Amino acid sequence: MTSHRYRSHTCGELTAQNAGQTVRLSGWAHRIRDHGGLLFIDLRDHYGLTQIVVDPDSPAFAAVEHVRSEWVIRIDGEVKLRDAAAVNPNLPTGAIEVFIREIEILSAARELPLPVFGDQEYPEDVRLKYRFVDLRREKLHANIVKRTKVIAAMRNGMTEQGFAEYSTPILTASSPEGARDFLVPSRIHPGKFFALPQAPQQYKQLLMVAGFDRYFQIAPCFRDEDPRADRLPGEFYQLDMEMSFVTQEDVWNTMTPVITSIFEQFADGKKVNKEWPRIPYDTAIRKYGSDKPDLRNPIEMQAVTEHFAGSGFKVFAGQIEADAKVEVWAIPAKNKAGAEPIGRAFCDRMNAWAQGEGQPGLGYIFFKDGQGSGPIAKNIGEERTAALKAQLGLDDGDAVFFVCGRPEKFYKFAGEARTKAGTDIGVIDTERFALCWIVDFPFYEWDEEEKRVDFAHNPFSMPQGGIDALNSQDPLTIKAYQYDAVCNGYEIASGSIRNQLPETMVRAFELTGKSRDEVEEQFGGLYRAFQYGAPPHGGAAFGVDRIVMLICGVQNLREITAFPMNQQAEDLLMGAPSPAAPKQLRELSIRLNVQDK
Incomplete structure (x- = not known):
């Protein structure tokens, strides 16, 4: 004993x-x-x-x-x-x-606010207020344990690749770019504020300028954003990394095996692809209607404008004739072998779904007895229908859905229709993790509200073509050395080769309306560092929370986070945010002026 x-x-x-x-x-x-x-x-x-x-x-x-x-x-x-x-x-x-x-x-325990045994659904406000009881439940407890093991595997993988973990400050300067900052008032410097870091972006670049070569960190990041299921309000964690003297291929070749290995260790029987396809952004938009495609879905969209130009289907033909930028995209729904044929009832459900999404509808053709059926097939005739069937590789029992217009206006809806069709037909392979790199992002985009060019992604990226491209090209045609990692329809990382040349950096910001003085003032640390010998460098940040969410097979980040906030960005357990005492406000030289909402 x-x-x-x-x-x-x-x-x-x-x-x-x-x-x-x-x-x-x-x-x-x-x-x-x-x-x-x-x-x-x-x-x-x-x-x-x-x-x-x-x-x-x-x-x-x-x-x-x-x-x-x-x-x-x-x-x-x-x-x-x-x-x-x-x-x-x-x-x-x-x-x-x-x-x-x-x-x-x-x-002894009082009467429980929620049951621990059984893991049944329970109201979220009760679960979060009594999170210490909720965390005893088997699935949630196991998810939190798995999270710690995933993070340990990340650290091991990065160390094996020659990276060292460096800590960066939590109290830093406010950044004018990106999401809204959390501000922290300074008592010692009345009227001035620190910010919690949205990411360690500038610090990790400064570490490269300082000669540390390979940095990583399991970094806490803070953004005052509205909550979403795939992004926690307030704070989240990322596997942040940066490398010196590298091309983007070096970053991909280094990180692909690290992240693949992590998924393999925790896949629990699911397949994981070791080679990640590198898909240009423009290709991803046209094939999948998204820059974070779910590659478990085999449906790939194709442009079929030529089959409708001058056809008897006037709804499409008229738009094509009136506007040279109009295209028709096909969403081919190839059925599973041996499954019930896709018929009119399925197509009508898809059409009704599209109307529920605020669209006029979703045109379709379904194939049986060697023929195309439905109103579109009748209007365009047998020859064009057969040409569509041949181009898309369709057979009896399959169907195809169509969207028409300017692609920049409809591609997101087309991507959602692709997902809906793949899900409802049952062709998405749920027993695998499908990883890829999305590459060659646009450097700039048009901000309709501000009526100006703005950064599409990361302002610290190197434009493809360097300063020559910035000086001579239409900004909206410039690509960046910028990339995302995607898994099963979720963006799990974002990164780029950085713009480490001071004049190129200034010019990149000038095209968005900032002056040299503003760049020097707002990004002074980085701008100053680049004057003193900055190596070419690049990196990425992988979302720890999203990776764990995918590995655990849950749909909400609150199921893999020990103490999350609720949808209103409140911590119900600790009662935060809470009012500050008058004495605290006086010490911080702050007077409240709360506006009624």
């Missing part, structure tokens, strides 16, 4: 080899069952469950009768083999049970 105050073993440790031993266990009463005189308790700790039993002959019986769910208890008892019929092969401790000889109540 151990002399330890609370336990000789954990609740996930005992096996048949321990039979006959006297042991001490401590944990939570997970489930209590009364089997006609015998009382059973599943005792739970971080490591697992052990079934403990007490019979009326035990001196501990009367005390055990008082135990309720989630009480914390310490028991001493004898390990016995279960009867063959009672063995639980799904439990590491399923071959044994412990007969209680002594019990100590370490902590």
